[in-house]
Every structure is written in C-alpha cells, then in structure tokens.
Amino acid sequence: MWRFIHKWGSPKWFYTTTGPWLPWLWAAAAILILAGSVWGLAIAPPDRFQHDAARILYVHVPSAILAQACFAAMALASAIFLVWKIKIADMAAAAIAPFGASMTFAALFSGAVWGIPTWGTWWVWDARLTSMLILLFIYFGIIALRSAFASRDSGSRAAAILTLVGVINLPVIKYSVVWWNTLHQPATFSLTKAPAMPASMWLPLLVMVLGFFLFFTALVIARVRTELLRRESRSRWVRALVEGDAGGKRE
C-alpha cells in the first residue's frame, strides 16, 4: 500500500509509466465515442414520444455524469494532496477542474437545447438544472481561486480546501434544491422516473458514458504529464529526456 502510494507520487515513475498507456487510452476513447455516436444518433430507435429529439440523451447524460464524477475525483485528489502533499494529486486536481466545468456547461447547454422541443422552454428552475448551475459556479470559484494566488503552492492548497468544502456542501445543495422545488410546485417534469429504456437505447448510452470516461482519463493524464514537465523542468531526468529527444536518441 505505502509503496504503491510512493510510486504514484514519484514524478519520474508517473511520467515513464503512463507514457505507453496514452495512445491506447486515446484510441479506445475515440473508438467508443465514435461508435456510441453513430449507434445512438443513427441506429438506435427514435423515442416513441420525443422522436429524434431524444437522441440528445447520448450527449447529455454522459456529460452530466462526468460533471459530477469530475468533482468527486477532484475532491479525492485534493484530499490526497492536503494529507500526503503529493504534488501529482494537485496537478490532477488542477487538470480536472476546467474539464469538469466544461462538462457541466455541456450538460446544461445540451439540456437547454433538449428543453426546446420537449418542454417548450430553454430553462426551468427545475431542481436538477439549478443544482447543476450551482455546481458550475463552484467549479468557476475553484478555478478562479487557484489562479488568484501569486505563489503556486498557496493557490493549490486554497483550491484544495475549497474543493473539500464544496464536496461536503454539494449533497446539501442538491437535496435542498430538490426540496425547494417540490415545496413550491408539484414537479412538472420528472427526470428521475425515466421510462424503462430498451436495450437498443441504453447500450449505446453505456458505450458513450464509457467513452467519455476514457476521454477524461486520457486528457487528465496528458495534462498532468505536461504540467509535470513544466514543474520539474530543472530536474535531471527531465533534462535528460528533453536533450535525448533533441539529439534524436529516442529509444
């Protein structure tokens, strides 16, 4: 266990180990997203009531799942960084935040586009929409706080503390918003009680969700690797790597 953590905390080990994974991750993500898109947008049957408008599901649901999973991952990375001071965890948290924010935005945007044909409006103050909007603001706050500090270490720790505060607050926000909405009006649109989907519809959805997750993993690893090179640019192994590349002596 401890050796495992130490290994992952070592920049050099991380860089050299994850390098060979990346092409596979990118390829798998691309294949799954492509296959899921074609399957979901062209092959899967249209919805009985919403017809082709329901196909936006294949973008909306994966991005919404990722938006929340990203926050969980970021909170985990922040906790690891605060407790063990492992810098790679901080780099991962920094890399996840903008991706999570963009996924939240994608979920909100695709939801708004979906709302036009089905609900007849872009926006309702539905519980889920509201809590996603607040999630987006929290992402913005974390990103802004990290960049507001002159010293990188202070920014990292501040962002980590705020992430942990946010992750404790998120369930409270979510449930309070649900209650707030049901207090004032009966739920006009129930997103939770979706009609049981046939396999021809949820299988492509599953493929898309997996594709999004692989894309997320590949992107975060790639960004952490870049950040690693930037932060460790003075260390010997990075110099050796760069000079080796420049001299054309790649293995």
Add this chain to the structure above:
Amino acid sequence: MSSPLESSRVSLRRAFAAVLKRELSLRFRRRQDLAGPMLFFALTVTLFPLGLGPDPAVLGALAPGLLWVAALLAVLLSLDGLFRADYDDGTLEQLLLSAQPVALLVLAKVIAHWAVTGLVLSLFAPLFGAMLALPAQHWWALAATLALGSATLSLIGAIGAALTVGLKRGGVLLSLLVLPLYTPVLIFGAGAAQLALEGVAIGPQLALLGAMLAAALGLAPWATAAALRLSVAG
C-alpha cells in the same frame, strides 16, 4: 517573552472569552463599520419597492424572499472585514502562533461577527418587513429564520474570507466562492419565512436550519483555520 508552556497556562475558556471581548469592543468602537451592513440592508430594501412598484399585495407576498436576499448580501458585504484588519496589523499571525486551538479562536471571531451583523439584521428585519407590507404576525418567523440562518452564513463566509484575506483584490472572488455555498441556507431560510406567510407551521424548517448551523459549527472553523494558515504563510 513567554515560553509556549507558560502561555498554554491560559485556559481555553479565557482565551476564547478574550478574543470574543476584543472583537466586540473593536467593532463597537468603530461605529461606522458597525452600521455598514445595516445601511446596506436598508438601502437595498428601499430599492425593491422602487423596482417592483409600491403595491402592498405584491410587496407583501415577496417580502420574505426579498428581505432574505438583502440580508444575505449584507452579510456577504461584511465578510471582507472579518479578518482584513487583523491580517494587516499582524494580529492574525499571533492568533495562529498561540498555544490555543486556532479553530476555537476563529469561532470566537465568527460569533462576534454574527452578533454585530446577522443578529442585528434579524432584529431590525421586522421593521423593514413592515415597510414591505409584511403582516405583523409573521415578523417573528422572519426574525427567527434570519437569526438562525445568518449564523450559518457567517460560519461558511469565514472560510471564504480566510481564503481571500491574503489577496489584494479579493472582493469579487469572495462572492464567487461564498454565494454558491449559501444557496441551501437561503432556500430553507427564505422558504420557511414564506411558508409562515402561507400559514404553515415552520418547525421542521427551523430544525433543518439548526441542523445546518450545527454542521457548520463543527466543520467550518477547522476549514477556516486551515485557510488562515495558508493565507498568512503565502
């Protein structure tokens, strides 16, 4: 100079009381700062009838929500001063260096902050409720929800204030950090005040506000202390 051993002889209770006393006397000696949130609250409440029209029926129906939002913004406005002066003159460093747990000293500061902003606002809120045509029998609900909720607001806001105290221009960032975290308190506080207007018993809502306050009491001072440490170090 006293050794850490000597200073630790000051009991926790005395240290807590000393910080509380210092905060309160500092705040009461600078009356213009004390009046700041109240004036902001009063001015905002004055703006609502100008924007919405003077119809008492409309204003009365919206009053709980409007007063809650105005009070929330007034608390937000006062947050920047929570640690600013202590950060500038070095008192904060002494607090962090003291042998007492920082979280408890922070709690004393937050209690003082609540006493001069949230508590005062909730005491004056019925007055402004009357100006917004809120029926008199619902004043107590408004005051009770504001008093309970604003304590949570002060506790959560202290985290944001501690994170931004080392920054030169922290004002906008502070609202970006704190406002999303304020939403549950606003929902239940304003919701309870609104329900009272509709004639529903608000016991459960008050209990939930109390539960949020309890959770914030337990967790927020530690997060604030950690944030203060990094702000002072950075």
